[in-house]
Amino acid sequence: MSLPPLPAIMLEPLVRTALLEDLGRAGDLTSGAVVAKDHHVTTVLRARQAGTVAGLDLAMLAFRLIDPGVEMVVHRADGSEVAPGEIIASVSGPARAMLTAERTALNFLCHxxxxxxxxxxxxxxVRGHRAKIVCTRKTTPGLRAVEKYAVRAGGGSNHRFGLDDAILIKDNHIAIAGGIHPAIERARSSIGHLVKIEVEVDTLGQLEEALALAPDAVLLDNMSLDELRRAVVMVAGRAITEASGRITPTTAPAVAATGVDLISIGWLTHSAPILDVGLDYPEH
Known part of the structure; x- marks a missing residue:
């Protein structure tokens, strides 16, 4: 199934802000001086390394906000895997507009x-295990919606989008509230019937205390593999189990093998390296 796009009304403010940052007070001095106004070209967005595509709608908006006459033909849609040298999209239109929008388009697409x-x-x-890979709120300010979209493009799922769509009781909440029991009870008394409650636990003892109050999910933070296995047995399907804590592609299979439902990873959005993509001309 194709990845549902984000509405343009969500993307346009992000792209406008990025373009305005680049255009500054005088516009694109270089392209305006060097390139003829009526010169048209066709270029390609080409992957320079293997990876998974995301962000084409933002790239397209960057070009079209500078000049609506720019056209893009997508060859490899968001969510597609690409090989080094593979063409992701063809871009045609006024050369000035293409050069002016190039860096903004590539910044979004590469990131x-x-x-x-x-x-x-x-x-x-983790293929072959039940665990889903989910992101966190550790996102670039202002880019959360599109970064979480990119996680979906890579086959992952999203955790909560903000503080307002679920309750996640973390260690500091527990400490300030005076314990797991009062924290969960206060949370439950203050929310509507559609809001779920998740509680973070660091030990199996905390997990046992939390389970007595029937949370919807438990965040098993920085537990060992043995503790994760024991936690899954203790929960016995009564709550969603989520493992977190410096999990990498190397360590993820062993974490998934413990039987947890979710593996949450913050670095997917805050530290993932870019995928190198370039805007190439036919003669290049």
Whole structure:
């Protein structure tokens, strides 16, 4: 099934802000001076390394906000795997507009494709296990929606989008509230029937205490593999189990083998390296 796109109304403010940052106070001095106004070209967005594509809609918006006459033909849609040298899309139109928007388009495309590629690497690593790979709120300010979209493009799933769509009681909440029991009870008394409660636990003793209050999910933070296995047995399907804590593609298979439902990874959005993509001309 194809990946549902984000609405353009969500993307346009992000792209406009990025373009305005680049255009500054005087516009693109170089392209305006060097390239004839009526010169048209066809270029290609080409992958320079293997990976998973994400962010084409933002790249397209970058070009079209500079000049609506720019056209893009997509050859490898978001969520597609690409090989080095493979053409992702063809871009045709006024050369000035293409050059003006080039860096903004590539910044979004490379960054989001990097997130999708990193996600796909972990999703592949845990294939054959039940665990889903999910992201966190450790996102670039202002880019959360598109970074979480890129995680989906890589085959992952999303954790909560913000503080307002679920309750996650973490260690500091527990400490300030005076314990797991009062924290969960206060949370439950204050929410509507559609809001889920997840509680973070560091030990099996905390898990046992939390399970007595029937949370919807438990976050098993920085537990050993043995502790994760024992935690899954203790939960016995009564809550969703989520493992977290510096998990990599190398360590993810062993974590998934413990039987947890979710593996949450912050670095997918805050530290994934870009996927190198270039805007190439026919003679290059």
């Amino acid at each position: 989001l494709s990097g997130i999708a590629t990193a996600t796909a690497s972990v999703v592949t690593a």
